[in-house]
Amino acid sequence: MTATDNDSTGRGAPSLVEQPGGSAGATAASGPGDGQQQAPQQRTLGNRLAAAPWAELAAPIGLVVLVVVFSALTPTFLTGGNIQAILAASAILVVLAVGQTFVVATSGIDLSVASTMTLGAVVLGQFVAAGTSIALACLAGVAAAAVVGVVNGLLVARGKITDFIVTLATLSAASGLALVVADGKPQPVIDRFLLELASGGIGPVAWPVLVAIVVAVGAHVVLFHSRFGLRLLATGGSEEAARKTGVHTARIKTAAYVISGVLAGLAAVLLVARVGAAEPASNTSFLLNSVAAVVLGGVSLFGGRATIVGPVIGAVLLTALANGLTLVGVSQFYQPLAVGVVVAAAAFLTRFSR
């Protein structure tokens, strides 16, 4: 490189002015990830069209389509009672999907969420069987799930083992442990508190729905309005850059897995209340659906870009899909097939957002 007009640039206000856009990556505009970001001012129409946040819109659009289709097929679908049923049924998945979102936002994945929930449920059941108070039993269930989260986090962040492998291992270990602890048998849990949790609520809003709302709102605040949330998104976006900027990336990643574990424990309480028993069942569909909800919600599996509202809508969508298919009289066997088609369609739509 040669000297470039060096004297004239000397004292004059140095500026790196350039028009935005036109450069690589100019289309990845206002995607999710920044809760209340203002629309960038300098945007051409073409830019805006190309930059439509398809990833963000996939779940809401899908939900609207489902509602239209199913309410055309059966009048029962859009009744108050059925809407309540869908929301109540989606609460567990919402809580799991929110936890999964934290992990995915760090560009990781938690394959152990469902097994962790099972372990939490079984531990809860054993404490109830031992005659402890329900509060202690619930706390023990959440604590057991949190321990799985800690193990995941330490192995991934400190042990530097691939998230996929670590959580695949804890998926197996946690469900095995659940079988051992429960001796393979379901434990009925009859308790007034859990009964109220499963069947009561405030007005038309069931308790599990309220729990899910509180979790979702809390998660949104943490992710977009706290230091931790910003550092978590930074870690997911570029671990190297975050580290060089002084972010404790290992600590952040560990925390994400712990959050996922704790929320799986909370989901376990909801599950036991709903089923009325603590079962060492594998709950695999919850794992697949939690990841599906996150993908539907437009959260980047590469990390760094996330919303909470997306995965929440994704979880409701998946539950509404199962509900609608049942109402229409489609065999249960077709439900996983339908979920697969919906997720693939969402992923296809998301392709256009980058």
Add this chain to the structure above:
Amino acid sequence: MTTTDPTATAAPPVGDDLLVARGLRKSFGSVQALKDGSVTVRRGTVTALIGDNGAGKSTLVRCLSGVHAPDEGELLLDGKPVRFTLPEQAQAAGIETVHQDLALVEDLTVWQNLYLTRELTRGLGPVRVLDRRQMRARAAEMIGSLAVNVPGVTQRVRRLSGGQRQAVSIVRAAHWGSSMVIMDEPTAALGVQETARVEALIRDLRERGLTVLLISHNFEQVLRLADEVWVMRAGRSVAHRHTAGTSGEDLVGLVTGAISA
């Protein structure tokens, strides 16, 4: 060859030693990337570090910025021995780095990158939420104060051009670096015009009294901007020169080893 400012380079600068590194060593497995990293940076000057690819410049920089902990060697800041094993320790000492890869998170906005790990919060007691409005406003001021034009602090870095990204990274370092800014090849990836702008920015920082350690392998640029030069070869610091009275051919000779130090 041209000089930046006759008054600045006519005589050797007189600032005291801000940062002194002596005999820093760093190995990665069996590879000795840095065998004897030594550099002295005087307060208020632009000091350049030059050398061929693989000479150990970036490794030395990463030891100074806390990204790598050196295996051996001595580091003095303001005459006091310091040891950095984490980037935040160098940051706390007032040393900011514009890394070669810029260390920006592309998915975050400009203001988020400028404030990452220094977030402003508001709230009561232990309940703190991000003060986004304040950070956005101050980030815009930061950018304005250095007269760089980045198209708005709410833009994601992904949308910025190479020169604009460079500017964001330099603004961040200049704002938070209370004692020294290290720049690792800040113009290597830039075009002619953008390079000129970044060079103007570096002169501007020096005018403001900031101390700059500039890593470059563009010798003309070094002679234009720097007061002093340290030369590295094969993992060692081999020579130290004042730019006044040094020619580009001298530097080439020192870097290649044609001229022994």
